[in-house]
Each structure stands twice: as C-alpha cells, then as structure tokens.
Amino acid sequence: MANTRTPRELETREKTQTRYVYKPASTLPEPAPDPDYDFHWMAITVNGQENSSNISQKRRDGWVPVKAVDYPELEIDPNKNGEVENGGLLLCKIPKEMNQARRDYFHKKAQNQMDSVDNSFLKQSNPDMPLFAERKSTTTRGRGFGGGEK
Numbered sequence: 830m831a832n833t834r835t836p837r838e839l840e841t842r843e844k845t846q847t848r849y850v851y852k853p854a855s856t857l858p859e860p861a862p863d864p865d866y867d868f869h870w871m872a873i874t875v876n877g878q879e880n881s882s883n884i885s886q887k888r889r890d891g892w893v894p895v896k897a898v899d900y901p902e903l904e905i906d907p908n909k910n911g912e913v914e915n916g917g918l919l920l921c922k923i924p925k926e927m928n929q930a931r932r933d934y935f936h937k938k939a940q941n942q943m944d945s946v947d948n949s950f951l952k953q954s955n956p957d958m959p960l961f962a963e964r965k966s967t968t969t970r971g972r973g974f975g976g977g978e979k
Contacts, residue, residue: 857915858903860895866922868895874917884919890931892921 872880897907913920
C-alpha cells in the first residue's frame with residue numbers, strides 16, 4: 830500500500846472566520862477620548878436623595894457637565910438640562926491641565942501629611958532604641974555559611 834498522504838507540515842488550513850472574544854459591556858458609556866479634557870461620572874443622587882452639594886463643589890473645582898448633543902455616540906437621552914445623565918450619575922469634563930494641577934495639589938498635601946506623621950513619630954524615638962529605621966535599604970555581602978567567620 831502506497832502512502833499518498835501529504836505530510837502534516839506541508840498542510841495549511843484557511844482561516845474561515847475570526848474567533849470572537851467576549852468582552853462585557855461597560856456599566857457606563859465612555860465618551861470618545863479628547864486630548865484636551867478628562868471625563869468623570871459624578872453622583873447627583875445617592876439612595877434617591879439629591880446630592881447637590883457634591884455637584885456644586887465639583888463645579889467650583891472646574892468640572893463642567895457634558896451636553897448630550899456634543900456626544901451623540903453615547904446614545905443617552907439627555908436630562909431636562911440637556912446633559913448626559915445615567916442612573917443618578919452626571920458625566921462631567923475638565924481641561925487636562927486643570928485636572929493635573931488638582932492631582933499635584935492633593936499629592937503634595939498627602940506627602941506633607943506623611944512627612945508630618947513621620948516627624949511626629951521620630952520625635953519620640955530614642956537613639957538607643959529607635960522605633961524604626963530610616964526609610965532606606967542596604968545591601969551586604971555574606972560572610973560564609975551561618976554568617977560566622979572562618
């Protein structure tokens with residue numbers, strides 16, 4: 830019996846269709862990326878109660894509600910003010926440089942708080958019995974098995 834079969838290494842299969850990879854839909858729609866603005870969903874109602882102080886504070890910080898006519902790809906019916914609202918959340922935007930300045934401010938504030946806590950803690954430290962060592966790491970070379978001298 831003659832072997833008429835083509836070796837497997839020489840066989841190729843045509844790709845009939847691409848495999849579908851499932852990705853769950855986002856809970857909130859995302860606007861098209863804008864190089865000038867950052868977007869964020871703000872709570873306007875919590876447990877059915879209006880949260881006007883939150884939105885008021887955010888507006889003073891520079892956040893502006895997004896108009897539904899400017900982002901039709903979101904496919905959301907506008908609220909009574911024509912803004913993008915979904916489930917008690919309002920989509921807002923802020924210029925990127927303002928948002929970066931805000932992030933820098935809060936980062937510096939957090940760092941100052943950490944420094945203050947460290948300084949207060951170190952005041953209580955005794956050199957003979959330090960509470961903890963300074964935040965640095967060191968590297969040493971081993972001296973043989975068990976750390977003893979030979």
